[in-house]
Amino acid sequence: MFKFFKKKPTESPSLQKESNEKGDGHFHAITVKEVRRETEDAVSIAFNLPEDGADFSFLPGQYLTLKANIGGEEVRRSYSVCVAPHEGELRVAVKEIEGGKFSTYANRDLKAGDAIESMAPTGNFTWAPTGTASHVVGWAAGSGITPVMSIAKSVLASDDESTFTLFYGNKNSNSIIFKDAIDDLKNTYLERFEAHHVLSREDQGTDHLKGRIDAAKAEKFAQSLIDLNKVTAHYLCGPQEMIETVSAKLESMGTAKSNIHFELFNTSSPSTEAQAASEARASANASVTVVLDGEETHFEMGPKDYVLDAALDAGADVPYACKGAVCCTCRAKVLEGSAEMVMNYALVDDEVKDGYILTCQSHATSDRLVVSFDE
Ligand code: FES
Known part of the structure; x- marks a missing residue:
């Protein structure tokens, strides 16, 4: 049964946005505070807030649109914030993709003190407390973990009852972004957070967790690891195929479309x-x-x-x-x-x-x- 709750007081300054207002559509000068290597091919980047006073508060799951001049060319990319607003920092994660101009630059050249430009955080892939305890399920693959991490931390910190279950797909254990942070969440919220790693190129001793997150896996997990009727929202982030097959499966199992939120990495061109x-x-x-x-x-x-x-x-x-x-x-x-x-x-x-x-x-x-x- 759901219980009403009070928000916990936070220790760090909160960057929690009050409503999902769109940013002002302009770039603001910001500086890099820290670049932290997360895996062999992914970094997380923390920024200092802009000095022009622009509002950079955010909702869990939102993203920044960054702009940099790379080799004389203006390049713009959007990256999701990977922290929760109550943590009081602004941090995104960037996975290097082959031939990716911005992701290569971010992984190889960007360093603390560098100036860059960013629009204020925005986006619809967000979670907000509803006033009752939530049971949220995250489905992520690769760097799709980024906004899901922000949402998971926010759900778990919102009250003492809410729970989060994560299904996270990767090639192998070395490619798991935020592996330590996920383990920390498991230790901090023993009873309220569960993570299931699905690996395509590493045997974890069970067929259940081998392969990619697809419709068959989603069905199995929904039948054995979560109670679909009690899930208040699903958040999916990853490649188009995972999102389409998993959300179709969840819908076919009775989940309302309005409870399925998704964010794609990129899309195939229209036919x-x-x-x-x-x-x-x-x-x-x-x-x-x-x-x-x-x-x-x-x-x-x-x-x-x-x-x-x-x-x-x-x-x-x-x-x-x-x-x-x-x-x-x-x-x-x-x-x-x-x-x-x-x-x-x-x-x-x-x-x-x-x-x-x-x-x-x-x-x-x-x-x-x-x-x-x-x-
Ligand atoms: S520029 Fe990204 S949706 Fe149009």
Whole structure:
């Protein structure tokens, strides 16, 4: 039975954000406080808060959009915060990926004292206490652990009753990011935190935990290691395939869609057919206005153009990071006319209903379109 609880007093200054307000869409100068090696190919990076006074408080699970000049090229990437707001520090984790400009730079060159730019924390993949004890389940693979760690720490610190179960997939035990931190959580919250490591290239002595987290594993875990009826929310972060198969399995086992939250690393491109169909519905020549910081930029765009690219071409300094429907940095609201997104993995249903679009994915479907980045 759920019990009501009081929040524990925190010792460190809290960076807890009061509501999920979007950041101001601008980059702020911040400096690197510490770069800590987590695994052979992953670091976590702590930052000093910006000196311009910008609000960098965050909700568990949110991310930073970082910008750096690497070899003369401006590179932007989003990375999730890996700590909880009550810990009083701002830290993200970055796993080096082959050919990844930013991740290679972060893993090999970045050091304490370096200056970098970041937007204020933002994102919809968040958890907030509900007033009753929660039982939250995290499903993560590789660096997908990053926001899940922030959420797990927040859930466990929120009261004395809430519990967290983690299913975490990796190649082998050496590639487990935050292995020590996960062990610390196990020791601190003996009765309330469980972690199950699923390894694809290491035998742990049981078939149960060998392989990848997929639909079959999710079904087995849901039947034997958690009580699905008591789970208040699932948080999934990892590759698209894991997210799609696990969430479909959880739904087929009776979990409400609204209790399944997910964040993708990246996405595959839309099919040629989907793209062509969307272009066919787009306006042949739309007259577009984008509003940013109260200023208007006017331009025309064709059926193959995306609002974000066309706005950048027209000289508007509109915010973006992934350009792949994942990060939500390019979110704007349609004030007049209509637009259609080819892909959306970042906006929740209510935002879409309220007229928000991912401009990096949107074609104009009316001859006149006005979108605002200020809403
Ligand atoms: S820039 Fe990331 S969703 Fe558009």
